[in-house]
Amino acid sequence: MKSCGVYKEKILQFGEGNFLRGFTDWMINDINEKDEYEGSIVLCQPIGNFPQICEMINAQKGKYHLAMRGIENGEVIEKVVQITSISRCINAYEHFEELMKIARSEDLEVVISNTTEAGIVYHEGDQLLDKPPHSFPAKITVLLYERYKAFDGALDKGLLFLPVELIDNNGTELKKVVIRYATEWHLEESFIQWIECANKFTNTLVDRIVTGFPKDEIEYFEEKLGYRDQLIVTSEIFNLWVIEGKKEWAEILPIHKGQGNVIWTDDVTPYKKQKVSILNGGHTGTVLAAYLAGYDIVLDFMKDNTFKKYLNQLLFKEVIPTLTLPQEELKQFAYDVCNRFANPYIKHSLLDISLNSCAKFNTRCLPTLLEYVRKMNTLPPTIVFALAAFIKFYQCEQVDDKFIGRRKDGMTYEVRDEQEVLKFFEEVWKAQHVKEVVEKVLSNKEFWGGEDLTNITGLVDMTTQYLKDLEEKDVTDVILTILN
Ligand SMILES: NC(=O)c1ccc[n+]([C@@H]2O[C@H](COP(=O)([O-])OP(=O)(O)OC[C@H]3O[C@@H](n4cnc5c(N)ncnc54)[C@H](O)[C@@H]3O)[C@@H](O)[C@H]2O)c1
Numbered sequence: 001m002k003s004c005g006v007y008k009e010k011i012l013q014f015g016e017g018n019f020l021r022g023f024t025d026w027m028i029n030d031i032n033e034k035d036e037y038e039g040s041i042v043l044c045q046p047i048g049n050f051p052q053i054c055e056m057i058n059a060q061k062g063k064y065h066l067a068m069r070g071i072e073n074g075e076v077i078e079k080v081v082q083i084t085s086i087s088r089c090i091n092a093y094e095h096f097e098e099l100m101k102i103a104r105s106e107d108l109e110v111v112i113s114n115t116t117e118a119g120i121v122y123h124e125g126d127q128l129l130d131k132p133p134h135s136f137p138a139k140i141t142v143l144l145y146e147r148y149k150a151f152d153g154a155l156d157k158g159l160l161f162l163p164v165e166l167i168d169n170n171g172t173e174l175k176k177v178v179i180r181y182a183t184e185w186h187l188e189e190s191f192i193q194w195i196e197c198a199n200k201f202t203n204t205l206v207d208r209i210v211t212g213f214p215k216d217e218i219e220y221f222e223e224k225l226g227y228r229d230q231l232i233v234t235s236e237i238f239n240l241w242v243i244e245g246k247k248e249w250a251e252i253l254p255i256h257k258g259q260g261n262v263i264w265t266d267d268v269t270p271y272k273k274q275k276v277s278i279l280n281g282g283h284t285g286t287v288l289a290a291y292l293a294g295y296d297i298v299l300d301f302m303k304d305n306t307f308k309k310y311l312n313q314l315l316f317k318e319v320i321p322t323l324t325l326p327q328e329e330l331k332q333f334a335y336d337v338c339n340r341f342a343n344p345y346i347k348h349s350l351l352d353i354s355l356n357s358c359a360k361f362n363t364r365c366l367p368t369l370l371e372y373v374r375k376m377n378t379l380p381p382t383i384v385f386a387l388a389a390f391i392k393f394y395q396c397e398q399v400d401d402k403f404i405g406r407r408k409d410g411m412t413y414e415v416r417d418e419q420e421v422l423k424f425f426e427e428v429w430k431a432q433h434v435k436e437v438v439e440k441v442l443s444n445k446e447f448w449g450g451e452d453l454t455n456i457t458g459l460v461d462m463t464t465q466y467l468k469d470l471e472e473k474d475v476t477d478v479i480l481t482i483l484n
């Protein structure tokens with residue numbers, strides 16, 4: 001293996017956050033180490049907000065450690081590896097000319113991105129001559145146009161795009177917005193054809209819990225490493241990257257030849273459905289009730305037998321029967337998810353996961369509820385209880401610019417969601433009767449993809465009953481009544 005400094009910069013990565021550094025950059029580091037690849041990554045900060053991270057990355061010459069920890073076959077595992085796959089970090093605003101130089105580079109082959117769920121969007125007013133334009137897809141359009149001109153539209157100079165943003169069809173969406181900019185900016189038709197023919201946009205799904213900088217354990221790592229790594233990232237051991245694209249594209253970046261669990265497929269949809277319904281649905285279906293019960297992190301409620309049984313019932317009795325992948329595969333995935341939630345090293349904050357729970361309940365839990373009703377002709381009690389816990393968690397009042405909820409132990413917490421959602425819940429909770437609150441929430445079609453959930457037989461009554469129970473009893477006592 002050569003040292004990273006001599007590898008060509010074949011990859012441009014938009015995003016310098018914890019997730020990419022604990023996932024993709026580790027996979028690329030691994031294939032470099034195994035001599036299956038010889039390439040390094042230039043990080044580009046897509047927004048100007050955190051310049052100090054860029055400086056920190058460059059101060060450490062792109063090097064940092066990843067600590068992967070968990071339980072495997074009953075054994076405690078801690079793997080700490082040094083990541084050397086990053087050559088440098090630039091910022092799209094401060095180093096725009098450098099970004100254009102990379103766009104013109106013969107060496108560049110791959111673009112990876114994680115710009116959060118907010119990144120792949122069209123932003124009105126972005127222009128070709130902005131340095132750079134505001135939105136991420138507009139930056140990509142400028143970059144591609146620069147490359148197109150530099151190589152005179154050569155078909156072998158297109159790029160492989162591997163976006164990991166957690167939205168449906170991330171690659172297709174990115175390409176759509178890029179073409180919209182190219183069209184609105186009146187760029188040549190031949191450029192638009194080049195985007196289509198020479199570039200490869202994949203849809204991908206990622207799965208790994210990356211918990212970032214271990215601020216509570218930094219002394220432990222400092223002693224282990226012999227110095228303070230300001231960029232160390234912690235994560236679980238589990239990892240999965242499913243990429244929808246032509247099999248031969250895998251050879252451009254052969255991460256499947258390393259330790260990373262990478263699947264190239266024709267259709268990412270079933271994997272996505274499995275992950276969103278079981279893992280993310282498992283989170284959203286439990287964390288709000290667990291927080292109301294007095295817990296603060298996932299690991300703590302996983303030590304409570306009542307909650308463990310509740311999660312089991314949710315996943316095995318209600319979610320899995322609604323999914324179409326082979327049942328044994330689904331059960332294994334759900335079993336692994338329960339173990340991942342119980343990972344003693346992962347301190348995943350319930351309030352962090354609670355962010356934007358209104359949209360999360362709609363995408364992660366409601367499809368299960370609807371499919372269960374359609375298939376079984378009856379209501380799934382655990383998911384209905386989770387719905388009641390969501391409504392209870394969102395009982396809040398505005399204090400200055402925050403919306404504050406209060407749990408039974410007197411602890412106050414911030415409910416974090418879109419302003420309109422929070423204002424709606426503050427207003428709704430002024431109703432005289434719990435049933436009225438439930439009716440108003442379930443009939444708000446804006447939350448539920450245009451559906452009025454009060455039309456589902458028995459849903460208002462069952463949710464109301466659980467909500468009343470949550471007002472009067474301990475959360476775990478209410479859960480005990482729904483376990484079978
Ligand atoms: N941490 C995890 O376990 C995990 C697992 C899977 C997916 N994800 C997803 O990855 C995303 C980032 O997570 P992270 O842990 O790296 O967070 P982070 O805060 O460390 O990094 C956020 C990154 O997103 C960029 N960004 C933020 N807003 C943007 C915008 N509007 N446009 C363009 N770029 C923007 C920032 O520059 C930064 O690179 C989240 O959306 C999360 O859902 C996280």
Ligand SMILES: O=P(O)(O)OC[C@@H](O)[C@@H](O)[C@H](O)[C@H](O)CO
Nearest residue numbers: 206207208209280283352353355
């Ligand atoms: O990151 P969010 O806020 O979209 O969701 C919280 C968790 O459900 C999520 O981060 C999972 O841990 C992750 O999706 C695992 O791959």
